[in-house]
Amino acid sequence: MLDFMDQIPLAEWTEKATDWIQDKFAFLFEPIKDHFGNFMDFISGDVLTSIPPILFILIVAVIAFFVSGKKFGLAVFSIVGLWFVYNQGLWDALMATVTLVILASLLSVIIGVPIGILMAKSKIANSIFTPILDFMQTMPAFVYLIPAVAFFGIGMVPGVFASLIFATPPTVRFTNLGIRQVSKDLIEASDSFGATGSQKLFKVELPMAKGTIMAGINQTVMLALSMVVIASMIGAPGLGSQVLSALQRASVGTGFVAGVGIVILAIIIDRITQNMNKAKE
Amino acid sequence: MAVVEAKNLSKIFGKNISQSIKLLDQGMPKEEILKKTGNTVGVNRASFSVEEGEIFVIMGLSGSGKSTLVRLINRLIEPSEGSILIDGKELATLDKKALRQVRREKLGMVFQQFALFPHRTILQNAAFGLEVQGVDKSEREKRAEESLRLVGLGDYMHQKPGQLSGGMQQRVGLARALANDPKVLLMDEAFSALDPLIRKEMQDELIDLQSSMKKTIIFITHDLDEALRLGDRIALMKDGAIVQIGTPEEILMNPANDYVEKFVEDVDRSKILTASHIMKRPETIDIEKHGPRAALERMRREGISSILVVDESRRLQGYVTADDASDARKKEVSDIKEILQTDILRVSPDTPMQEIFSMIYDTPVPIAVVEDSGRLNGIIVRGAVLAALANDGEVNLDA
Numbered sequence: 001m002l003d004f005m006d007q008i009p010l011a012e013w014t015e016k017a018t019d020w021i022q023d024k025f026a027f028l029f030e031p032i033k034d035h036f037g038n039f040m041d042f043i044s045g046d047v048l049t050s051i052p053p054i055l056f057i058l059i060v061a062v063i064a065f066f067v068s069g070k071k072f073g074l075a076v077f078s079i080v081g082l083w084f085v086y087n088q089g090l091w092d093a094l095m096a097t098v099t100l101v102i103l104a105s106l107l108s109v110i111i112g113v114p115i116g117i118l119m120a121k122s123k124i125a126n127s128i129f130t131p132i133l134d135f136m137q138t139m140p141a142f143v144y145l146i147p148a149v150a151f152f153g154i155g156m157v158p159g160v161f162a163s164l165i166f167a168t169p170p171t172v173r174f175t176n177l178g179i180r181q182v183s184k185d186l187i188e189a190s191d192s193f194g195a196t197g198s199q200k201l202f203k204v205e206l207p208m209a210k211g212t213i214m215a216g217i218n219q220t221v222m223l224a225l226s227m228v229v230i231a232s233m234i235g236a237p238g239l240g241s242q243v244l245s246a247l248q249r250a251s252v253g254t255g256f257v258a259g260v261g262i263v264i265l266a267i268i269i270d271r272i273t274q275n276m277n278k279a280k281e
Numbered sequence: 282m283a284v285v286e287a288k289n290l291s292k293i294f295g296k297n298i299s300q301s302i303k304l305l306d307q308g309m310p311k312e313e314i315l316k317k318t319g320n321t322v323g324v325n326r327a328s329f330s331v332e333e334g335e336i337f338v339i340m341g342l343s344g345s346g347k348s349t350l351v352r353l354i355n356r357l358i359e360p361s362e363g364s365i366l367i368d369g370k371e372l373a374t375l376d377k378k379a380l381r382q383v384r385r386e387k388l389g390m391v392f393q394q395f396a397l398f399p400h401r402t403i404l405q406n407a408a409f410g411l412e413v414q415g416v417d418k419s420e421r422e423k424r425a426e427e428s429l430r431l432v433g434l435g436d437y438m439h440q441k442p443g444q445l446s447g448g449m450q451q452r453v454g455l456a457r458a459l460a461n462d463p464k465v466l467l468m469d470e471a472f473s474a475l476d477p478l479i480r481k482e483m484q485d486e487l488i489d490l491q492s493s494m495k496k497t498i499i500f501i502t503h504d505l506d507e508a509l510r511l512g513d514r515i516a517l518m519k520d521g522a523i524v525q526i527g528t529p530e531e532i533l534m535n536p537a538n539d540y541v542e543k544f545v546e547d548v549d550r551s552k553i554l555t556a557s558h559i560m561k562r563p564e565t566i567d568i569e570k571h572g573p574r575a576a577l578e579r580m581r582r583e584g585i586s587s588i589l590v591v592d593e594s595r596r597l598q599g600y601v602t603a604d605d606a607s608d609a610r611k612k613e614v615s616d617i618k619e620i621l622q623t624d625i626l627r628v629s630p631d632t633p634m635q636e637i638f639s640m641i642y643d644t645p646v647p648i649a650v651v652e653d654s655g656r657l658n659g660i661i662v663r664g665a666v667l668a669a670l671a672n673d674g675e676v677n678l679d680a
Contacts, residue, residue, distance in 0.1 A: 185396035188357050193410040193461070194385035203412070207400045 022150050029151045040156045044099035044237075053091055057082045060268065067275040074271050081264035090239060090261050097228050097238035097265065100156060104163035104224040109217055112168045116175025116213075117201065126176070133169045141166045141227060145234050159227070159236030167223035174216020178209025214277035221273055225266050239265070282369070283330035284497040285337075285354060285465055290327045290363035292349050292521075295320030298361050311520045323349040325521035326363070331465075334495040340508040341518030347501045350518070351469050354499065355388045356380055367465065385414050389458030393470035395450045397442040403429065403453050404438040410461040421460075428460040429453070431490065448479035455487075459494075468500045472507065484510055505544065509533070509553050517541055529553055550669060551638055557630035559637075559669045560650045560659030565589045568598050572617055573609035576601050587646050589657065590621055596655040599623040600646060627651045630658055634669065641666055 022029070048056070057079055065075040085094050119126045144165050148158035182205050190200045206213075232240030239261045246255030293301045293314075301320040304313075311322045324346045331337040341347045352358040354365055356372060365372040367387055375383065389410070397406050404422060405412075407429050411421035429435055432452040442450055451471060458466055472480045484507060491498065502508050508515050509529040516526045525537035533553055536542035564583050566576050568590050580588050580603045590598045598621060605620040614620065626640055626648045641648055647660040 183396075185392055185394050186398060188352075189390070189392060189396040189398075190409070190413070191357055192355055192384060192388065192390040192467075193413055193457075194381040194383075195413040196381065199413050203409075204398060208398075210400075 018147050018150055021147075025151075033152045033157050036160075037152075037155060037157045040099055040103060040160070043103075044096045044156070048095040048099060049092060053082075053086050057086075064268065064272055067272055069275070074268070074275070078268050081268060085261045085264060088257050088261065090242065090258060093237065093239045093242055093258070094261060094265065096156070096236075097225075097240065097262070100159055100163065100228060100231065100236060100238055101221065101224045101265075101269070104160045104167055104227070105217070105221045107160065107164050108168040108171055108220045108224065111164070112171030112216075112220065113175050113213065116172045116216075117179060117206075119172065119176040120179035120205075129172065133172060136165055137169045141230050142233075145230065149234050154235035156236050158234050159231030162231055162234070163224045163227040166227050167220045170219035170223065171213070171216045174219070175209065175213050178212030178216075179205050181212065182208045211277060214273070218270065218273040218277065221269055222266065225262070225269065228262065282333065283366070284333045284368060285499065286330040286366040286369075287350075287354070288328050288364045288366070290324055290350070290353055290365060291361050292323035292346075292353055292358060293320050293361045294323055302362050322346075322521045323358075324353060324360075327516075327518075327521075327523050328363075329516055329523060329526055331497055331499060333497055335513045336491060336498045336500055336511050338500045338502060338508040338512035338515045339518060340502050340505065340512075340515055342503055345518040346521035347503075347518050348469055349521075351467050351499060351501050354465075354467060355384055355390060385410070385461065387464045388467060389461055389463035389465070390467040391451070391454045391458050391469065391471040393473055395442070395447075395454045395474070397450055397453055397457075399442055402439050402441060403434065403445070406442065406453055407456045407460050409457060414461075424462075425456070425460045428456040431459065432456045432486070446479075447475050448483065451475060451483065464497060466496045466498045468498060470501050470503065473502065473504065480507070487511065505548060509548065517544065530558070551633070551635040554634040554669055555630065556628050556632045556634070556637060556648075556650045556661060557658065559634060559665045560630075560661050561665055563589050563647075563649070563657060563660040565591045565595075565657065566601075566617070568592050568617060568621070572615045573601070573606040573620060576617060577603060577606040577610060580606070589625075589647075589649060589660065590617060591657055595657050597625070597627070597649055597651050597657040600625050602646075625649050628661075629653065634666065637661060638666060 060082060061075040061078045064078045065072065068074045082094075085091060115125075115129060119129050141162065144162040145158070148161045152158040152161055186204055186208065187200065190204045195203065228236070228238055228240035229243050230240070232238065232244045235241075239258050242258035243255055243262070246252075246258060291302065291305060293305070295301065295318065297318065298320065301314055301318050301322070304317065305322060305325060309317075311325065314320060314322055327346075327350055329337070339347045339350060349358055353360045354367075354372075356365070356375075360373055363373070367383060370383075372380070372383060398409065401409070404425055408421040408425035411424060416424075426435065426438060429438060432455050434449060434452050434456060437445060437449065442453065445453065451474075454471070472483045475483060487498075488511065500508075500511055502511075509532075512529055514526060514528055515532050517524045517532065519540055525532060525541050527535070527537075530553065532541065533545050533548060533550065536545055564579060564585060566579060566588055569592070576588055576590075580586065585603075587600050587602045589600050592598055600622055601617060601620050602622070605622070609620045625646060626644055628637060628640070628648055628650055630650055630652065632650075637648060641661065641663050647662045649660055650658040652658055
């Protein structure tokens with residue numbers, strides 16, 4: 001009954017499509033792989049590691065102190081936590097992870113916010129992007145690794161690419177939501193004074209939606225961070241690769257230590273981005 | 282010249298509007314159109330014109346389409362049919378850019394829920410209209426500040442709206458609309474969200490401001506007292522259609538149909554009616570021509586106990602009572618001036634009846650209605666006051 005036709009060769013098609021993209025867009029992927037890869041190596045290998053750890057820790061502590069409303073809790077946690085990571089000899093891995101997370105998040109925001117705005121403004125865009133976002137979020141993250149490697153080889157760049165796909169949806173969704181939630185009254189008010197579309201967007205809608213968008217960005221950053229272990233499977237350096245190698249050697253101790261490092265980084269980034277949101281409201 | 286003119290303006294919410302328009306033009310009522318097409322009639326062929334410097338109140342209960350109508354005037358809602366003329370220029374067919382221009386230059390709007398931008402300071406809120414016009418910062422802040430001072434908020438410029446009370450927030454809303462110096466001010470239930478005392482205060486202030494600004498104001502309200510207080514003319518709406526347009530007196534005294542009559546039934550007429558509405562033609566005698574005998578004769582004939590005395594150009598001189606006139610006749614005094622009493626209460630023709638009410642309570646003689654020139658217009662007797670309050674049709678509107 002159900003066997004009325006042969007197996008649909010979706011897997012085959014996908015492979016063909018990927019091959020085709022890889023082939024046709026090599027001119028795009030190659031320079032991205034090279035330049036972006038070099039750029040990231042430069043950031044994590046040269047810039048961040050050339051900052052003395054003590055200075056880096058202090059900078060983070062000062063930022064934490066001010067964004068949390070001049071309270072000491074987060075600042076103290078940052079100092080102790082980052083010192084612990086240093087103490088465990090994971091500083092270089094931490095810097096690589098920070099680079100990956102920051103770049104992936106930054107790109108997610110740069111791509112996600114405009115798409116969110118577009119979705120809020122256009123019904124058509126909304127109905128096109130919604131299923132794509134669902135797809136991006138529910139497809140197991142490991143699956144992205146395969147085309148990422150195909151396009152960008154192994155290393156930091158495909159890691160960012162995979163993180164990007166996984167982490168962008170919250171920013172898009174929250175931006176869309178935030179703009180749609182701006183009260184009709186305020187939209188009418190700005191219309192009634194003859195504001196143009198872009199004036200309305202920049203003077204009313206985005207400022208009003210800022211809190212919601214920031215919540216989305218916070219989620220994006222956390223998701224990007226959660227990708228570091230997965231991305232390490234395709235050779236992205238950092239705390240994730242420490243976890244991965246511990247896993248391969250079944251060494252609970254080193255795995256736990258690297259895991260704690262990720263948790264510490266996650267807490268610091270989460271609290272700082274959350275507090276930035278609150279501070280601005 | 283009419284500043285705002287609406288001709289046959291309709292708004293239908295829903296799909297396939299052209300069919301509903303046809304039905305509407307055939308005079309089918311709102312409910313039947315809803316049943317037949319599933320479309321809701323927001324505004325039903327409304328026509329009116331608002332003169333320069335006038336406060337034109339559009340009033341109706343909720344769901345009567347008044348808020349939709351005001352939004353059709355600045356096209357926050359696109360009309361389904363009909364035309365809107367602002368300063369004689371058709372608005373309904375303008376493209377986006379030209380529409381923006383009209384909104385910027387000619388139309389200001391005040392909202393029921395204030396609709397202030399919470400992320401901006403009071404000053405930045407008031408300057409918003411100028412900001413979108415591209416007026417530079419120092420100039421727009423100067424004008425916004427002037428506008429805020431006008432509504433008495435000069436000291437709050439750097440606060441955020443959330444820090445202000447409702448009444449103050451609506452002053453900011455008003456200042457924001459005024460900062461552009463628009464010709465027409467659209468006020469959508471502007472005072473309805475305020476508590477009664479503040480609302481009255483704001484009404485007084487609007488009347489006050491209007492006496493110096495002379496804006497053309499279209500004011501939406503569901504509150505009849507507010508409509509009667511503010512309106513130079515009132516348009517009463519029901520089911521999206523305008524039922525009657527007229528001055529407050531016309532609406533009160535000559536309701537166009539049962540609906541309006543029912544609506545105005547409970548109005549406190551004493552706040553609306555003035556001396557000229559309830560005065561009667563006075564019996565008078567001429568101070569030069571008539572003596573006590575003639576006065577007494579007139580009083581006896583009319584069955585009254587006192588009579589007003591005027592000079593040859595009908596300026597009020599005083600009154601004589603029947604008792605005095607009778608005494609004078611016995612003593613054979615022939616000059617009416619010797620018994621003339623001058624302690625008569627005088628009011629001007631536009632004194633509100635509410636004031637007269639308290640005066641007439643403890644005065645035995647009628648109150649005289651006198652123009653500024655001293656010319657006698659009429660008298661008010663206790664009975665007429667009561668009659669007007671009861672609205673038994675005894676009121677003389679033509680006076």
